[in-house]
Amino acid sequence: MDIKSYLAESKKLIDGCLERLLPPEDEAPATIHKAMRYSVFAGGKRVRPILVLASGESMGGDREALLHLGAAVEMMHTYSLIHDDLPALDNDDLRRGNPTCHKVFGEAMAILAGDSLMTRCYQVLAELPKIQDSVKVRIVSEIAAATGTINGMIGGQVVDLESEGMPINSEILEYIHHSKTGALLTACVRCGALAAGANPEELQRLSDFGSKIGLVFQIVDDILDITSSSEMLGKTAGKDEKVKKATYPALYGIEASRKMALDLASSALKSIDNFGEGANALRSLAQFIVSRTA
Amino acid sequence: MDIKSYLAESKKLIDGCLERLLPPEDEAPATIHKAMRYSVFAGGKRVRPILVLASGESMGGDREALLHLGAAVEMMHTYSLIHDDLPALDNDDLRRGNPTCHKVFGEAMAILAGDSLMTRCYQVLAELPKIQDSVKVRIVSEIAAATGTINGMIGGQVVDLESEGMPINSEILEYIHHSKTGALLTACVRCGALAAGANPEELQRLSDFGSKIGLVFQIVDDILDITSSSEMLGKTAGKDEKVKKATYPALYGIEASRKMALDLASSALKSIDNFGEGANALRSLAQFIVSRTA
Numbered sequence: 001m002d003i004k005s006y007l008a009e010s011k012k013l014i015d016g017c018l019e020r021l022l023p024p025e026d027e028a029p030a031t032i033h034k035a036m037r038y039s040v041f042a043g044g045k046r047v048r049p050i051l052v053l054a055s056g057e058s059m060g061g062d063r064e065a066l067l068h069l070g071a072a073v074e075m076m077h078t079y080s081l082i083h084d085d086l087p088a089l090d091n092d093d094l095r096r097g098n099p100t101c102h103k104v105f106g107e108a109m110a111i112l113a114g115d116s117l118m119t120r121c122y123q124v125l126a127e128l129p130k131i132q133d134s135v136k137v138r139i140v141s142e143i144a145a146a147t148g149t150i151n152g153m154i155g156g157q158v159v160d161l162e163s164e165g166m167p168i169n170s171e172i173l174e175y176i177h178h179s180k181t182g183a184l185l186t187a188c189v190r191c192g193a194l195a196a197g198a199n200p201e202e203l204q205r206l207s208d209f210g211s212k213i214g215l216v217f218q219i220v221d222d223i224l225d226i227t228s229s230s231e232m233l234g235k236t237a238g239k240d241e242k243v244k245k246a247t248y249p250a251l252y253g254i255e256a257s258r259k260m261a262l263d264l265a266s267s268a269l270k271s272i273d274n275f276g277e278g279a280n281a282l283r284s285l286a287q288f289i290v291s292r293t294a
Numbered sequence: 295m296d297i298k299s300y301l302a303e304s305k306k307l308i309d310g311c312l313e314r315l316l317p318p319e320d321e322a323p324a325t326i327h328k329a330m331r332y333s334v335f336a337g338g339k340r341v342r343p344i345l346v347l348a349s350g351e352s353m354g355g356d357r358e359a360l361l362h363l364g365a366a367v368e369m370m371h372t373y374s375l376i377h378d379d380l381p382a383l384d385n386d387d388l389r390r391g392n393p394t395c396h397k398v399f400g401e402a403m404a405i406l407a408g409d410s411l412m413t414r415c416y417q418v419l420a421e422l423p424k425i426q427d428s429v430k431v432r433i434v435s436e437i438a439a440a441t442g443t444i445n446g447m448i449g450g451q452v453v454d455l456e457s458e459g460m461p462i463n464s465e466i467l468e469y470i471h472h473s474k475t476g477a478l479l480t481a482c483v484r485c486g487a488l489a490a491g492a493n494p495e496e497l498q499r500l501s502d503f504g505s506k507i508g509l510v511f512q513i514v515d516d517i518l519d520i521t522s523s524s525e526m527l528g529k530t531a532g533k534d535e536k537v538k539k540a541t542y543p544a545l546y547g548i549e550a551s552r553k554m555a556l557d558l559a560s561s562a563l564k565s566i567d568n569f570g571e572g573a574n575a576l577r578s579l580a581q582f583i584v585s586r587t588a
Contacts, residue, residue, distance in 0.1 A: 023443055029452040032443050079576055088401035092319035107382035111405065115377060115412070116443045122416045123438035126431045133427035137420045140434055148411045149326050151316055158323040260388055288368060 003284040007050065008185035010076055012165040014049040015041070017067040018074060035113035036120075040078050043096040046284055047217070048073045050183060050285060052192035055206055058279040059271075061196025069139070069195055072124040073188055075145065079117035080153055089161065097260070118151070128150045131195055137202050139191045156180025168246040176246055177218040178211075185214035205271045212268035216290050219261040222247035227294065263289040295442040297578040302557040303364045303522065309335070310363040312368060321583040329407035330414075334372050337390040341511070342367045344579060345479060346486040349500055352573040354565075355490025359424045363489055364396040367482050370441070373411035374447055374478075376404050383455065392500040403437055423526065425489055441479035450474025454539070470540060471512040472505075479508035499565045503576070506562035511583050513555040516541035517548055522588065 018040055023033045049070025056066040084101040085092040086107060093103055100111035125140050147153040156179030163172055189210030193203050226249055248257040265286050272279050307393045312334055321560040343364025379386040379394040380401060386398055396404035420432050443446040451472030457466055483504030487497050520543055542551040559580050566573050 020472045027444060029443065029449050029456070031456065032448065032452045036443075079409075081499065083405055086402075086405065088405060090379065108380075109452070111377055111380065111382060112448055113453060115373075115407075116448050118409070118412060119438050119442045119446075123435055123442065127436065128433035133431045137427045137430050138419035141417055145419065149323065149330075150321060150415065152413075154406055154410050154413065157324050158326045158403070159404060161324065162323070250325050 003288050005070050005289065006281055006284060007045075010050045010053055011046045011121075013063075013067055014053070014070050014074065017071040020087075021068065021071050022075075022120070022258060031105065031109060032112055032116055035101055035109045036078075036116055038104060038218035039082050039095075040075065040117070042098045043080070044074065046070075046074060047289070048077050048185065049189045050229065051188040051210070051213075051282075052195075054279075054281040054285050055189040055192030055210070056196040056276055057192075058195050058206075058282050059198045059202060061192065062130050065128055065191060065195055067280050068124055069191060070188075072121045072128075073143065073184065073191070074149060075117040075124070076183065077123040079114040079121070080147070081158075082092060082114040082117070086110060126267065128195070135194055135197075136222045141195060142191055142194070143184075143186050146183040147210050151175075152183045153180055156183070166246075168251050170251060173246045173248065173251055175249075177215060181218045181221075182211055182214035185217060186210035189213070202275075204273070208271040209268045209286075212264045212271070213286050213289055214262045216264045216268065216286075217266075219248045219257050220290060220292060221262075223247050224294065239270045249294055261290050297582050300578060301427075301582065304344045304347055305340045306371055307357075307361055307362050307430040308340045308347070308368065310423065310451060311459050315362065315365050315382055316369075316414070321326045323525075324411055325403060326401065329403045330372075330410055331393055332371065332398060333376050333389075333407060334396045334411070336392045338372070340364075341370060341583070342371050342479065342482045345482040345504070345507075345576075348573075348575040349483040349486030350490040350499075350501040350506070351486075352569055352576050353487050353490035353492045353496060354572065356424050359422055359489055362418055362422050364482075366415045366422075367437065367485070367575060369411040369418070371443060371478065374391065374441070374451075375417070376408040379453060383451075386509055389567070391588040396401045412511065412516035412566075429488055429491075433488060433492070436481050436485055436488070437478075440477040445469075445473050446477050446512065450477070457540050458511060458530055460540075462545050463547060467540045467542065467545055471542075473507060475512045475515075476508035479511060483507070492561075496569075503562045503567040503580075506558045506565070507580050507583055510558045510562065510580075513551050513558075514584060514586060516543050517551055520548065520585075555584050 022037055022040060025034050025037055027033055052070040052073060053066050064146065081095060082101045084090050085095055086102055092100055101113055105113065122140060125137060125143060128136050145152055149155045156176050159172065160176045160180055163176065187206060188201060189206050193206045199204065248260065254258070257259060268286055269283060316331055316334060316419045319325055319328050319331060346364040346367060374430060376388060378384050379389055380396055386394055387392065394406055399407065410510050416434060424428050437444055443449045450470050453466060455468045455476055457470065480501060483500050484497060487500045492500065542554065546554065558571060562580050563577060566576060
């Protein structure tokens with residue numbers, strides 16, 4: 001499998017689906033729809049929806065349903081970026097190489113654009129095509145848990161904010177990474193599989209794969225923040241060290257962090273080694289996540 | 295029916311349910327759970343959950359299911375209050391007689407507390423007890439639409455913000471009131487009925503009742519902003535006029551606005567005049583909403 005063209009093709013499908021599922025820019029009130037679209041189409045790599053797609057397709061899931069699900073989680077991810085970038089939180093001016101939402105539309109509209117994307121995400125989840133109601137309900141529940149306060153995205157962000165400038169310890173670091181980024185990445189893999197009707201054993205294996213790959217993703221993110229330029233990252237580089245964020249390289253050094261990422265990726269691959277050729281996209285994706293440079 | 299004791303008893307039941315459904319204050323990360331609870335338990339009248347309860351019980355719905363649904367919409371309402379009060383939006387220091395969430399916990403935590411309450415709302419909706427999955431999915435979809443950007447709560451807030459200081463016209467005023475407050479109030483009545491298995495005709499009548507009572511609620515709110523003191527309202531009075539908000543009294547005068555509210559309330563009651571005694575709570579609630587003084 002050529003991962004580059006797989007990623008490019010998947011991104012195109014997902015962007016097309018997002019285009020259809022987001023309110024048009026000329027629909028009133030136009031400002032909020034412009035702000036939502038500005039951030040959603042600001043050059044994201046679509047890692048989360050591609051995980052949904054690759055996981056669901058490894059189980060023979062319906063592509064249209066998985067694209068809707070993927071688009072929904074990308075809206076969720078984008079809401080979290082918009083709110084995290086706000087002056088009261090991370091105060092970031094640059095995201096994916098572009099000025100952040102509040103820089104372009106003002107703080108009020110950025111707060112509301114984040115709110116709207118979360119709202120639209122749940123509406124899309126409740127209206128997933130070709131998916132049983134019992135599965136939709138479970139997906140809404142899993143996504144809400146993964147993005148909530150207890151071991152979820154918001155919980156991770158709270159602890160991250162509260163730990164800035166404090167001495168780093170490995171327990172807190174793991175909590176932050178597991179919750180802030182890992183939980184939603186794992187939920188992407190799980191929900192893709194649920195939408196495709198995976199059985200409990202398959203779901204367990206994919207959860208294991210997802211949580212390991214989620215951690216790899218975050219460790220690599222931490223490393224890139226140190227080793228890459230802002231231009232390559234499309235966001236302000238070196239920021240973690242400046243605000244003394246708890247990161248893997250800060251705690252273990254860059255080389256040990258790299259080794260941890262490689263070991264985790266190889267362990268993630270083992271979780272799905274009894275899956276057939278249908279899981280090749282998922283395997284390539286794991287390779288890509290551990291070796292990415294931006 | 296003694297409406298005062300009905301309201302007090304319902305509020306107690308709803309507060310008990312919110313107590314059970316919100317994460318405990320000592321659960322980590324504690325700060326965000328404290329912020330969520332601070333705003334949810336800051337003395338709200340629970341109008342929305344009581345509408346859910348009265349509507350659902352008029353159709354013979356299960357009380358436990360309706361309480362969960364009511365608690366979820368109250369979380370949604372509270373998220374909208376927390377975000378609306380932020381400095382970047384309405385910049386309000388006082389809400390329900392208490393300092394607003396960002397005044398107590400800071401802006402970052404207030405933004406995240408709002409996000410968390412919306413997230414928890416959807417999780418509770420997806421996990422409603424004793425409700426069929428097909429109904430849960432429909433409720434998630436209706437609540438998301440009622441709080442979204444197109445004719446929903448966020449859309450109303452956007453137009454409200456954009457209209458401040460502009461000349462008022464009746465079309466924009468109606469859009470704001472219908473979307474910002476009316477849509478969720480109507481959804482409360484509709485979803486209560488859906489949870490209770492209402493048939494399409496009953497649902498239509500209750501929707502009509504809900505949208506009229508929603509508008510009454512907002513007109514009375516506008517009037518009280520002028521005629522009441524901050525102390526009675528528990529929020530900053532006279533603020534609408536100060537920031538030149540589009541309101542019914544500003545456009546039509548206080549007396550004409552009062553008459554509109556009374557006419558609408560009587561028309562709302564007509565929509566449900568063929569309902570039996572089970573709808574008496576709903577009828578008393580309509581009377582209460584039109585005659586309230588705080």
